[in-house]
Amino acid sequence: MMAPDLNALYREHLAALSARADAALERGGFDHLVVPAGVLKYQLFDDRDYPFAVNPQFKAWLPVTQAPGSWLVYTPGQKPRLIFLQPHDYWHVVPAAPSGYWVDAFDIDIIRTPAEATALLPTSSARCAVLGDADSAIWPMVPNNPAPVVQYLEYHRAYKTxxxxxxxxxxxxxxxxxxxxxxxxxxxxxxxxxxxxxxxxxxxxxxxxxxxxxxxxxxxxxxxxxxxxxxxxxxxxxxxxxxxxxxxxxxxxxxxxxxxxxxxxxxxxxxxxxxxxxxxxxxxxxxxxxxxxxxxxxxxxxxxxxxxxxxxxxxxxxxxxxxxxxxxxxxxxxxxxxxxxxxxxxxxxxxxxxxxxxxxxxxxxxxxxxxxxxxxxxxxxxxxxxxxxxxxxxxxxxxxxxxxxxxxxxxxxxxxxxxxxxxxxxxxxxxxxxxxxxxxx
Incomplete structure (x- = not known):
């Protein structure tokens, strides 16, 4: 059996996600979709972290599941942006630089510290639908999870590309x-x-x-x-x-x-x-x-x-x-x-x-x-x-x-x-x- 053309399939998938995001943002009255990948979380009274679980709203867009501190930004009519955290770290394995069939579909910025994302995120948080948990917040980009946006995206996620x-x-x-x-x-x-x-x-x-x-x-x-x-x-x-x-x-x-x-x-x-x-x-x-x-x-x-x-x-x-x-x-x-x-x-x-x-x-x-x-x-x-x-x-x-x-x-x-x-x-x-x-x- 001939192997599937993942590049073509992925671009069709991205087009579908973009169309859904356009409709969801319009319904909610927002200009940008901002999605944090999530952050490492630590056990109470301990310095041990839980296994990282990526935000599903993030991995819907790209096959990246182990890049805590990263962000995705989508603005209708523009190429989606990936802000990818690749820290300087000798204690842990650092996420490899983005590569593969999907990378050409994104504008990608590599950052070394979580705080560097601030300068790359939209300037007005009031015009952003930010989908994530409170722990992912980088002021002023605080997750608001607007119901009209979340309801639309989650409902249509049932229909797989x-x-x-x-x-x-x-x-x-x-x-x-x-x-x-x-x-x-x-x-x-x-x-x-x-x-x-x-x-x-x-x-x-x-x-x-x-x-x-x-x-x-x-x-x-x-x-x-x-x-x-x-x-x-x-x-x-x-x-x-x-x-x-x-x-x-x-x-x-x-x-x-x-x-x-x-x-x-x-x-x-x-x-x-x-x-x-x-x-x-x-x-x-x-x-x-x-x-x-x-x-x-x-x-x-x-x-x-x-x-x-x-x-x-x-x-x-x-x-x-x-x-x-x-x-x-x-x-x-x-x-x-x-x-x-x-x-x-x-x-x-x-x-x-x-x-x-x-x-x-x-x-x-x-x-x-x-x-x-x-x-x-x-x-x-x-x-x-x-x-x-x-x-x-x-x-x-x-x-x-x-x-x-x-x-x-x-x-x-x-x-x-x-x-x-x-x-x-x-x-x-x-x-x-x-x-x-x-x-x-």
Whole structure:
């Protein structure tokens, strides 16, 4: 396959961002968009800094994620300016000078101290939309985060450019490679910590480079939705493995989850049933689909699996209506993804604000918008055996809806989650995760 022309893709991306910024600034009544990359932050009562996390509004414009103290300035009709902090420092690695396919699109100024940015920033802060946190302020350039500007930019960030899709495709390649290494480590009997190390080595990313903390869960730990404990010794009996882990590339994230059984048997069959449902849901990522309806489709599909495997006694429709399905599937179907793992504006009614409500009884859904071409979403149905939620069913008088003997047989396996990153297009859904997974050895 021919390699993509990143120079052409990036210039199209920059044109799209510029058009969005023009509209956002006009709406807010500003002349300039000013975006600090962010600064290093230190632990309380200590001289140790936290890992640097770049401002998403900054990395939307250029693939620079490790340049604290830098600034981006955009003025409609002008070439964007990058004020790049490259300090004289022998204690730490200094950011390399900007290079690559994107640099010709910017006027670039190199500064050696943060204060030098003042002379290069616009002279009137009153005419600037400054997007960042208070710690990034250099007087008089203090972040104001005007709502009309932020709402517009975040709403439209859901629609990915071809360049952004390519960045996410590469992040997915890295994630798939690491997931395969993690499965091999699991099959070899490694501990959660050992599997985590195998993943990081294969991804070629340390913990601070990954888009989120790896969830590496063996056996019952898979019933903890955001389990990050990482036992250093393997369990005496190895039954199941759930891994939710991604990778980062040029500021963009992938987010992938897989579940495995150690041996063939009922739990492996349950995984396969969930995998079939997940694929069906991925294929429904089409233009015009209300993501809330897709979430409810997932509940009905999971309820049918619960009935098929004799985990519940009631009809699937009844399980959804009474909330029985929510005890087994308590989180949302997925979320937007891109510059952030849980991308912004998931509930936005429009680029002027407003909120689209979640379905009643489903408080943890992270996306309520209608899907449209360019959107990238995760599809991650789950089925878990969580003691607290199952006990709540008994407390609500719904205990008879559940076959407790079958539930008890599955409890030691924890649960199942399967997750892909899927692009909504003008036609059929593009499953980034499956496409790359099936093409890789």
């Amino acid at each position: 071809a360049y952004e899709i390519e960045m996410m495709r590469e992040a997915t390649r890295m994630g798939v490679r690491a997931h395969r290494a993690a499965e091999r480590a699991f099959r070899a009997g490694a501990s959660e910590f050992g599997i985590h190390l195998a993943y990081c080595q294969a991804a070629r990313q340390d913990v601070v480079d990954l888009p989120y903390r790896n969830i590496v869960a063996l056996n019952e730990h898979a019933a903890v939705l955001h389990y990050t404990g990482l036992d250093t010794l393997p369990p005496k009996t190895l039954r199941s493995f759930l891994i939710d882990a991604g990778a980062s590339y040029n500021g963009y994230a992938s987010d992938i989850t897989r579940t495995y059984a150690k041996e063939d048997g009922p739990f492996e069959s349950l995984i396969q049933a969930m995998d079939r449902l997940q694929r069906e849901l991925c294929n429904k990522v089409t233009a015009g689909t209300d993501y809330r309806a897709l979430h409810l489709d997932a509940h009905l599909g999971i309820a049918r699996i619960l009935r098929e495997f004799d985990l519940i006694h009631v009809d699937p429709e009844v399980a959804v209506e009474t909330g029985v399905s929510s005890a087994f599937f308590p989180h949302g179907l997925g979320h937007g993804i891109g510059l952030q793992v849980h991308d912004v504006a998931g509930f936005a009614e429009s680029d002027s604000g407003g909120t689209r409500a979640k379905p009643e009884g489903h408080p943890y859904l992270r996306l309520t918008r209608d899907l449209a071409p360019g959107m990238v979403v995760t599809i991650e149905p789950g089925l878990y055996f969580i003691d607290m939620l199952l006990e709540e069913l008994k407390d609500r008088g719904l205990g008879p809806s559940v076959n407790w003997d079958t539930v008890n047989a599955f409890r030691p396996y924890g649960g199942i989650r399967i997750e892909d990153d899927v692009v909504c297009t003008e036609g059929a859904a593009l499953n980034l995760t499956r496409t790359i997974w099936e093409a890789s050895p």
